[in-house]
Amino acid sequence: MKKDRRDFLKLAGCAAVAGVGSSTAFHSLLRGEAEAAGLRRAGTKKEKTGVRLGMVIDIQKFLDDQDLARRCIRVCHQIHNVPEFGNPKDEIKWLWTDRFEHVFVKDTHYRQAQHLQGMPVLTLCNHCDNPPCVRACPTKATFKKADGIVGMDYHRCIGCRFCMAACPYGARSFNWRDPRGMDEHGRSFIRELNPDYPARTMGVVEKCNFCSKRLAQGKLPACVEEAAGAEAMFFGDLNDPNSEVSRVLREKFTIQRRPSLGTYPSVFYII
Amino acid sequence: MYGSGRIIPALIIFVGLMTFPIWYNAGKAQQPPVLVLPTEHTECVRDAQYMRESHMVLLHEWRDDILRKSGPRSGVTASGMQYQRSLQQGCMSCHYDKKNFCDQCHDYTAVVPDCWACHLEPTKEAI
Numbered sequence A: 001m002k003k004d005r006r007d008f009l010k011l012a013g014c015a016a017v018a019g020v021g022s023s024t025a026f027h028s029l030l031r032g033e034a035e036a037a038g039l040r041r042a043g044t045k046k047e048k049t050g051v052r053l054g055m056v057i058d059i060q061k062f063l064d065d066q067d068l069a070r071r072c073i074r075v076c077h078q079i080h081n082v083p084e085f086g087n088p089k090d091e092i093k094w095l096w097t098d099r100f101e102h103v104f105v106k107d108t109h110y111r112q113a114q115h116l117q118g119m120p121v122l123t124l125c126n127h128c129d130n131p132p133c134v135r136a137c138p139t140k141a142t143f144k145k146a147d148g149i150v151g152m153d154y155h156r157c158i159g160c161r162f163c164m165a166a167c168p169y170g171a172r173s174f175n176w177r178d179p180r181g182m183d184e185h186g187r188s189f190i191r192e193l194n195p196d197y198p199a200r201t202m203g204v205v206e207k208c209n210f211c212s213k214r215l216a217q218g219k220l221p222a223c224v225e226e227a228a229g230a231e232a233m234f235f236g237d238l239n240d241p242n243s244e245v246s247r248v249l250r251e252k253f254t255i256q257r258r259p260s261l262g263t264y265p266s267v268f269y270i271i
Numbered sequence B: 001m002y003g004s005g006r007i008i009p010a011l012i013i014f015v016g017l018m019t020f021p022i023w024y025n026a027g028k029a030q031q032p033p034v035l036v037l038p039t040e041h042t043e044c045v046r047d048a049q050y051m052r053e054s055h056m057v058l059l060h061e062w063r064d065d066i067l068r069k070s071g072p073r074s075g076v077t078a079s080g081m082q083y084q085r086s087l088q089q090g091c092m093s094c095h096y097d098k099k100n101f102c103d104q105c106h107d108y109t110a111v112v113p114d115c116w117a118c119h120l121e122p123t124k125e126a127i
């Protein structure tokens, strides 16, 4: 049978319609998932359901104890085998400090209090309630758990770094080098291996996991435990009115990072 | 055929050399590795046959359940033994001799798992 261009296009059109009709993308559009996947309009009231773990960081307490942030970072990076490559380009960070005007971006403020400028602020993955990194990850290596934690399955990460592009807080780091390797002086990038926790490989993205493993053992996140003496950090279920975080959030005025983006961070700052 | 006096014997020698491993081992059964089993325990989390065939399936199940669904980090065997559902802290706490356990079979079957790229092998002190 002779097929001319016109017949071919008709056939291709039918096939495309049939294909689209059965495709999941089309169905999910029909089911309104596309809207759910898009940014919610900022300011839309968010209903509180289930457990949502969250953290409160008191910036003033870190100003009172200048060494506290360094100690929190050290304990976090030590127990999680976070490598230290010794240069900012390759840096892996789970918990880190940045200047106030970088954490709470100056561009979106007409004025910011002078005394806060340059002040180091402890930052980490916000475990957003509407996490763009989860939507961006094509392999579901990044996922949101029922307790609100945004987790990583390093076995599945293919290193495409979509999540890094999607995270507006720079909370993810890419392993450009082998974390288990050594520098030119023969020093291991992981100073002291913690035998209870795995490391990662080159080509994998990593970030803070709210100390999921410690939580499973009934402990607090390591940084919160370190800061407990100074009452500088609080942790718990944001949806439980009787939890410590809820109490702190009731009593203190707090702000979140870039709320206009609608990611609903689970980390709050007392200014 | 021109040159057959040299080509045919050369071909026979070539084929003989290429197939040397086949006829050298013919009639002899390859011995599967003998594993060094932990002395402190007589049972594993599942029966030996299942572990032999499907330990990797079990590890993947543990991983997905614990990581994604906050599943329990410990389990109990049929006879009541408590164990950690963890490669590094569960499996390797009994099978701490990786060289004589994991590596034996994996070398024999030429299967290279990438577990150890991230998970830490038990150290000398642990043995």
Ligand code: SF4
Pocket (backbone or CB within 6 Å): A124, A125, A126, A127, A128, A131, A132, A133, A134, A150, A166, A167, A168, A169, A170, A171, A172, A207, A263
């Ligand atoms: S802070 Fe970034 S990495 Fe963490 S959940 Fe939000 S978007 Fe994802």
Ligand code: SF4
Pocket (backbone or CB within 6 Å): A136, A137, A138, A139, A140, A141, A142, A156, A157, A158, A159, A160, A161, A162, A163, A164, A205
């Ligand atoms: S780099 Fe890994 S975690 Fe990030 S989007 Fe790609 S697969 Fe997902």
